[in-house]
Amino acid sequence: MTEPAIRIAEAVFRWRAAQAPTLDIPALTVAAGEQVFINGPSGSGKTTLLNLLGGVSVPQSGTVEVLGRVLTALTGAARDAFRGDHVGFIFQQFNLVPYLDVVENVLLPCRFSALRRARAGEAAGGSEAEARRLLGHMGLAGGVIDGHRVSELSVGQQQRVAAARALIGRPDLVIADEPTSSLDADAQAAFIDLLFAAIQATGASLVFVSHDRRLEGRFGRSLALAEINRAPRTPAGASDP
Amino acid sequence: MNLGSILGLAWRSLLSRRATAGLTLFALAVSVMLVLGVEKLRHEAKASFANTISGTDLIVGARSGSVQLLLYSVFRIGNATNNISWKSYRWAAALPGVAWTVPISLGDSHRGYRVMGTSQAYFEHYRYARKRNLAFQAGQPFDDLFDAVLGADVAAALGYDLDDRIVIDHGIGGVGFARHEDKPFRVAGILAKTGTPVDRTVHVSLEAIEAIHVDWRGGTRVPGMAVSAERVRQMDLTPRAITAFLVGTTSRFEAFGLLRAINEHRGEPLLAVLPGVALQELWDLMGTAEAALGAISLFVIAAGLLGMITMLLAGLNERRREMAILRSVGARPGHLFSLLVLEATTLTVLGAVLGLAMMYGGLAVAQPILDAQYGLFIEIAPPTPRDWRVLGAVVLAGVLAGLVPAYRAYRHSIADGMVVRT
Ligand SMILES: Nc1ncnc2c1ncn2[C@@H]1O[C@H](COP(=O)(O)OP(=O)(O)OP(=O)(O)O)[C@@H](O)[C@H]1O
Ligand SMILES: [Mg+2]
Numbered sequence: 001m002t003e004p005a006i007r008i009a010e011a012v013f014r015w016r017a018a019q020a021p022t023l024d025i026p027a028l029t030v031a032a033g034e035q036v037f038i039n040g041p042s043g044s045g046k047t048t049l050l051n052l053l054g055g056v057s058v059p060q061s062g063t064v065e066v067l068g069r070v071l072t073a074l075t076g077a078a079r080d081a082f083r084g085d086h087v088g089f090i091f092q093q094f095n096l097v098p099y100l101d102v103v104e105n106v107l108l109p110c111r112f113s114a115l116r117r118a119r120a121g122e123a124a125g126g127s128e129a130e131a132r133r134l135l136g137h138m139g140l141a142g143g144v145i146d147g148h149r150v151s152e153l154s155v156g157q158q159q160r161v162a163a164a165r166a167l168i169g170r171p172d173l174v175i176a177d178e179p180t181s182s183l184d185a186d187a188q189a190a191f192i193d194l195l196f197a198a199i200q201a202t203g204a205s206l207v208f209v210s211h212d213r214r215l216e217g218r219f220g221r222s223l224a225l226a227e228i229n230r231a232p233r234t235p236a237g238a239s240d241p
Numbered sequence: 242m243n244l245g246s247i248l249g250l251a252w253r254s255l256l257s258r259r260a261t262a263g264l265t266l267f268a269l270a271v272s273v274m275l276v277l278g279v280e281k282l283r284h285e286a287k288a289s290f291a292n293t294i295s296g297t298d299l300i301v302g303a304r305s306g307s308v309q310l311l312l313y314s315v316f317r318i319g320n321a322t323n324n325i326s327w328k329s330y331r332w333a334a335a336l337p338g339v340a341w342t343v344p345i346s347l348g349d350s351h352r353g354y355r356v357m358g359t360s361q362a363y364f365e366h367y368r369y370a371r372k373r374n375l376a377f378q379a380g381q382p383f384d385d386l387f388d389a390v391l392g393a394d395v396a397a398a399l400g401y402d403l404d405d406r407i408v409i410d411h412g413i414g415g416v417g418f419a420r421h422e423d424k425p426f427r428v429a430g431i432l433a434k435t436g437t438p439v440d441r442t443v444h445v446s447l448e449a450i451e452a453i454h455v456d457w458r459g460g461t462r463v464p465g466m467a468v469s470a471e472r473v474r475q476m477d478l479t480p481r482a483i484t485a486f487l488v489g490t491t492s493r494f495e496a497f498g499l500l501r502a503i504n505e506h507r508g509e510p511l512l513a514v515l516p517g518v519a520l521q522e523l524w525d526l527m528g529t530a531e532a533a534l535g536a537i538s539l540f541v542i543a544a545g546l547l548g549m550i551t552m553l554l555a556g557l558n559e560r561r562r563e564m565a566i567l568r569s570v571g572a573r574p575g576h577l578f579s580l581l582v583l584e585a586t587t588l589t590v591l592g593a594v595l596g597l598a599m600m601y602g603g604l605a606v607a608q609p610i611l612d613a614q615y616g617l618f619i620e621i622a623p624p625t626p627r628d629w630r631v632l633g634a635v636v637l638a639g640v641l642a643g644l645v646p647a648y649r650a651y652r653h654s655i656a657d658g659m660v661v662r663t
Contacts, residue, residue, distance in 0.1 A: 047660050056568060056658035077573050084571015089659065091569070094562050099257030100250075111246040112571035165570070 003068035005173050005205035006030040006053060011062035011072075012231075013052060022048050023059070024231040032067075032172075035199070035206040037216045040225030046209040049225070050175050053207065054087055055079030067172050084113035088166030088204070090179040095162035096150040102140070105150060106131040106165045116169025127168075134164040137198050139190070156187040163195050167202060174199060176208045180215070192218055244583075247576060250567075251583035258556065265552045266592045272545035273596025273635055276538040277628055278603060283531060285619045287524065290316070293437040294516050296368035297343075298496040301325070301333060301503055302485035304510035308526060311519040314345055314485040317355045317438045320413070321347065324482035329509045333488070336502060338495030341366045343487040346450045346480065349421075350413040354395045356443045358450035358483075364390075366489055369437045379403050380430030383446050386474060388429035394440040396431045398613065403428055407443070409453060419461070421453040424470045436618035448478035488513075542635060546642040549588055553581060553646035561653055569659045578651040585643025586636070593632045593639075597624065 008028040014021045022045045030036050040046050051057040052064050055071045056079075064071045067086055071079055088109070096105045110117035110127055123130035135145055138160035150158065159179050166174050176195070180188040192215065199206050208219065216222035255262045294300075294315050302310040303323035312318040334342040343366055346358035364375055364382045380403045383390055391401055401407065405428045411419040426445060434440055455476065456468045468476075490496050496515060503513040564577050604621055611617045624632075 051658050051660065054569065054659060077575070080568075080571055080573040083569070089569040091566075091659075095566065097563050097566055099253045104253075108567075109570040111250070112567075112576070 002032045004029050005032045007065040009063050011059035013059040021231045028228050035220050037219035037222040038209045039213050044225050054083050085115040086172045088171040088174045090162045090166045090176040092178040093182045102145045103131050119169040138164050138194050155182050170202045174204050174206045178210045248583050265549050268548045269545040269592025270595035272541040273593050274599040275541050277600045292370045296372045297487045298490045299488040299513045301513045304512045307514040307519045308523050321484045327480050340491045341489040344483045345485045347484045350410050351443045358447040369435050376433040377430050378433040383429050387426045389426040390430040390444040392440040392442045393434040424453050447480045451478040451480050550642050550645050564654050565659050574651050574654045577654045578647045581647035581650045582643040586640050589636050589639025593635050
């Protein structure tokens with residue numbers, strides 16, 4: 001049996017020591033290659049959970065294991081390097097570095113991870129060709145890519161560039177934080193189709209969080225954050241937009 | 242993760258903020274240009290002063306300050322308060338150990354240029370720079386009573402050629418007030434350029450100075466006593482007094498003995514100085530001004546660097562999103578720290594290079610003007626070791642200044658992680 005993509009055990013996380021925990025997750029396992037949809041209302045701690053999975057934050061107690069590595073046992077620098085090597089992120093919006101062009105944005109992880117640089121470079125034609133191939137998969141042809149600053153792209157196009165970036169160098173885990181919530185229904189569906197196709201091609205696991213439950217039918221597994229999180233919703237958290 | 246890659250990001254980020262980054266860079270360049278330029282001017286002015294007199298062992302004049310004597314006798318700056326008598330001059334010239342003397346008589350001018358009465362010995366013994374003799378670009382030393390030898394700048398600026406007639410103005414007050422128009426001079430020679438005050442001087446014989454003043458007392462013509470140029474030739478034109486004289490010794494060791502002998506002369510209070518010592522006194526006088534200039538230079542650089550810190554800090558808030566994205570693709574907080582340091586470094590390195598280029602550009606423009614207006618010849622030479630040290634210090638200070646925004650970015654990225662609260 002292969003390692004699960006994610007295994008969380010008894011993880012408790014507080015933003016501030018004096019506050020009630022935002023997350024208190026006794027157990028969560030995501031199998032390798034699985035596509036999981038996690039939903040929860042705004043302020044429930046979805047983004048906080050993804051921070052733990054990416055190793056940007058660590059729980060005060062308990063363990064977070066990703067791809068067999070116990071993140072909670074690593075140093076900050078090692079977690080950053082691990083994230084760069086193995087995890088691709090797509091955020092809700094403003095995913096792109098404004099001063100880099102489309103292809104440079106896609107290749108950004110290769111600047112920080114030798115592993116992903118090497119993997120992207122293995123593709124026929126090298127890493128730039130690989131970036132263009134991924135952009136093509138996401139429905140972005142050369143005409144859109146070249147000669148446009150990223151700020152000139154539509155939001156939907158920007159999200160597709162972000163998806164290509166999350167996939168370059170074949171990371172083992174892709175984490176998407178409400179990547180479709182600033183898109184209209186048609187664009188949402190199109191984006192999800194493209195993302196699924198691209199993910200299936202690489203065999204990566206996918207964790208996709210959203211407050212919008214209309215999307216859950218498309219995933220192999222769907223769960224509500226409240227099911228796995230024992231922490232009570234704090235009044236502050238509830239009123240948080 | 243290599244530094245080159247972060248440097249690439251820093252470069253792209255600065256390019257995307259061309260306007261503000263460009264202005265910041267320009268401000269830095271201006272401050273670097275000022276600091277290097279001021280230092281260059283100071284250095285060249287000193288060199289030019291030091292180059293003006295060479296191979297002269299003593300300068301002698303009426304008793305006053307040694308710096309004052311040096312300034313009026315050699316640099317034609319300021320005036321002598323007193324003359325020395327011809328008798329004292331002859332006495333000193335005859336002292337044992339004296340190889341040669343060059344008398345100097347100042348007080349008149351020609352269209353703003355000083356007129357100096359001297360002897361043939363001047364062309365033979367006066368040396369400048371590294372013991373270089375005066376050379377003629379045209380003509381020869383004065384021979385006739387009313388011959389004049391022009392410095393290179395005088396001839397060039399006033400468009401004079403050999404055999405042109407010139408009229409000497411009385412005093413140094415300005416043109417046309419009182420003129421010796423009854424006794425015009427012929428241009429007998431034009432000296433080659435020296436880069437010293439010689440270029441801006443009109444040379445005539447001591448006798449000529451005497452001749453144009455025979456019918457003058459004080460500042461005015463004596464009424465009814467006009468002496469024609471022809472008649473004056475028959476008179477005894479031995480000068481009664483001169484302003485100063487230069488002394489060459491038979492051996493360097495004689496200089497100190499002569500110095501004492503002249504300074505203790507009973508007949509008339511005389512002052513003899515060693516040119517090197519007087520120059521050193523001049524530098525010491527200028528020391529305070531130099532220190533002030535140095536301090537101003539420091540503040541100018543500091544202002545440029547403050548501008549850069551301000552620009553980088555002001556940009557940080559709107560860049561939190563960018564930092565979060567970089568974190569999501571594996572950047573460590575330390576990477577964001579070095580991104581900001583490298584932006585500051587890039588700006589200061591470019592600022593230093595541009596400043597250096599602007600300094601040379603400015604020098605190329607200013608060189609002919611300074612030469613023509615002030616007789617200050619600035620040599621355009623490659624950067625000195627001191628210039629490189631200044632540039633190195635500026636870049637180092639720039640890197641240190643970059644630590645301020647870098648630390649801010651570092652703190653932000655720890656607090657924000659991959660999420661920016663807006
Ligand atoms: N950097 C932070 N510092 C302090 N508190 C934070 C921080 N980020 C989130 N929180 C708090 O943690 C709780 C969960 O926030 P989180 O962003 O994880 O919610 P979310 O489920 O992603 O909400 P949304 O759907 O609006 O994105 C909120 O109460 C929020 O105030
Ligand atoms: Mg969120």
